[in-house]
Amino acid sequence: MALSSRQAFSHPGLDAPLWALGLMSGTSLDGIDAALVRTDGERVLDLGPALTVPYDGDLRARLRAALGRSPADQEAGLPALVRDLTERHAQAARRLLAASPFHPGVIGFHGQTLFHAPDEGITVQIGDGALLAALTGVAVVNDFRSADVAAGGQGAPLAPAWHQALAASLPGPVAVLNIGGVANVTWIAGASAPGTPPLAFDTGPGNALIDDWVRGRLGLPHDAGGRLGAAGRVDGVALAALMDHPYFDRRPPKSLDRDAFSLDPVASLTDADGAATLVAFTSAAVAAARRWMPAPPARWLVCGGGRHNASLMARLGQDLAVPVEPVETVGWQGDALEAQAFAFLAVRALRGLPLSWPSTTGVPAPLSGGRYWPADGPLSGPGTTTRPR
Template structure:
């Protein structure tokens, strides 16, 4: 195991998100604590045929084909992403200490202590010649945590010096928020991995739907894979009755921390709407669900920074600003790459895993105590 005194490591982080767009691959240097240096990033889209096969695995808890076949394809696609990322950056594989490999979530039901991410860590290590840490959620879920979101400790590492309370909102297929409270005296990491010795400094949860319902709606109507720029929603009107039905879901009254599966919400209330009005209503549902998290945060954020694909949706960003009443800005505004953050986070978490540091806290997933995790696969 790496020792905490060994300092910065060059690592790769890999993410295949619930939007099923493709693979995000990030190269960074980090100590797994409070130092992060971004070195490179790329996205490799999935082709339509593979995306359809991956979609067919969602919700599956059994083994065997076709899931095993998709897992092999997924793993080799990630190995190719690593090779392409390192080639672009001019970094040899021997210079990379670790790969943090999230895999792809096909089933997430933490209330039954179940979470499943497909992706073969040993196969990826053998294919790339680089040690891999994967299976980053299971320990948290097995201990009674929600297993998500896992990015908050990375967000905290990035947020030094920014005004607080700060909210960092990631809008992928599902949306999640990290609330970061005032910087503790002395800064840094203490208390066995808790921020400033007290877990209340970081609170997190899935807020509700992100892009998934909107993407599925657009796809169902043969209008592409997503609502580019929010143009379809901008051309429609929100159906207040349908929105009220969607917002009546009991999830929004549950306190943080909490998490969701991609398909937790039934879009039936918008089924009879036009493509434009349906997109507008589902976009308002995402924005409204973010606003519903405010009573569950320790204090109202003074600023929201948005990362993930949803920040490119101008209609959604305008709805968020209207409902939250404080600045809502792309994370890029503070010098972060809003497309790369989640992949970077899994490289960061891989280092924490090897150091034996927590990946999650009671305030981020509801786990009973700060929880390490991950499974290590040495380089072949």
């Protein structure tokens, strides 16, 4: 039986660790990340294999056409899009499990964000949890954000619990910067101040504007390696116009929709100069985020697709003036990090543990969430053990 996303739920007897599979499809519309994690919802006990399955061109185009539109504005074709998206996620899950000796007790299914307006009390992630459970034979937790938004929170970011668990032994303070379509940061006090709640919020644009610029000008999905941006010059007037946005003066917690910013200030620039200016915009927004942190981070660990943009990473190093490194530097799996986060959050949801805090989403009190969809067989069965192949 599915429980309301606004109703906390937990399953007694889940104190024992179990394997969980996380599925994440971000606002960059690259595809589906899948990863396995063994956890009790508090500790990181083992990291299993992970993979990425790119969206095919047709599905990506259909998702892009649905972005930024409220549920009332969606066309009649939305149910077919939800079904097709869910089936692709089931295929990704089966592909990962076919190559793994570990069988999950639960799947954390983020779904695809189409619309995010928390100040209006709305967040939309499509994906059919019941269908995914039926297609995979594994219990599913999805709809992670609705309870937070319903309680007055921003509904994002949700990965800070995972970042803090991973960074438990690192000296701090440290910032974990995720650069997807939107960029978000988790500030973590680190091992020197255990138990300090993380602070998290969206810093501003991530890859979305750069991707949209390159797609519109050159017909390419992204600026591979940041080469176009590296060839251009930053236009100071355009950058100042981009930074003149009220979002940057809002105190966190706060979050953004993918399409919160416009390309208009760079419309008259050359392809390369526009790309360079948008790179500078993403970086300047990250640098501006330091004003809200309890103490300046001693290092920044970067995950998400943006860490592959050499121009962006160089600009971040220049603007932040402290080490800026991909998360692989500390042994984390950068391409799998968000999928791992939703595996971890699914277990926390099953145990009734908080997914968000006042310092991460602005929710009034620590809050669990998610919606549970059972599958055949006991939840605590194969998910607690490794399955020989």
